[in-house]
Amino acid sequence: MPFCPNDRYEYLPGITHCPDCGAELVDELPDMPAPDVRWVKMKDLPGMVYAQMVAEVLEQRGVPHYIQSLFGSGGLGVVTGANFAGSSARIWVPEDYLDQAQEIQDEMMQDI
Numbered sequence: 373m374p375f376c377p378n379d380r381y382e383y384l385p386g387i388t389h390c391p392d393c394g395a396e397l398v399d400e401l402p403d404m405p406a407p408d409v410r411w412v413k414m415k416d417l418p419g420m421v422y423a424q425m426v427a428e429v430l431e432q433r434g435v436p437h438y439i440q441s442l443f444g445s446g447g448l449g450v451v452t453g454a455n456f457a458g459s460s461a462r463i464w465v466p467e468d469y470l471d472q473a474q475e476i477q478d479e480m481m482q483d484i
């Protein structure tokens with residue numbers, strides 16, 4: 373699965389360059405920038421579009437984050453029920469930011 377080494381987003385297979393910053397995507401991310409940070413996941417989102425909307429607000433609030441897209445295979449997580457492959461995403465944030473980030477996400481998802 374290709375990742376952008378700069379903003380650590382994960383992209384669909386076949387994409388070679390980051391649409392955001394133009395960097396060449398890599399197969400695996402190097403170690404997280406701050407190895408002592410414990411990353412935790414927030415509630416799953418119904419799609420990348422939502423994840424990117426939430427990520428934009430997190431960015432504005434200065435919350436570190438990265439998006440994981442759930443494609444159903446590749447060991448990234450079990451996708452069940454209505455969430456067929458490719459339909460969902462989740463955001464990881466450092467543990468210290470989880471409450472704040474989850475609150476932001478919940479607020480945003482209420483309006484949808």
Ligand SMILES: [Zn+2]
Nearest residue numbers: 376379390393
């Ligand atoms: Zn990028």
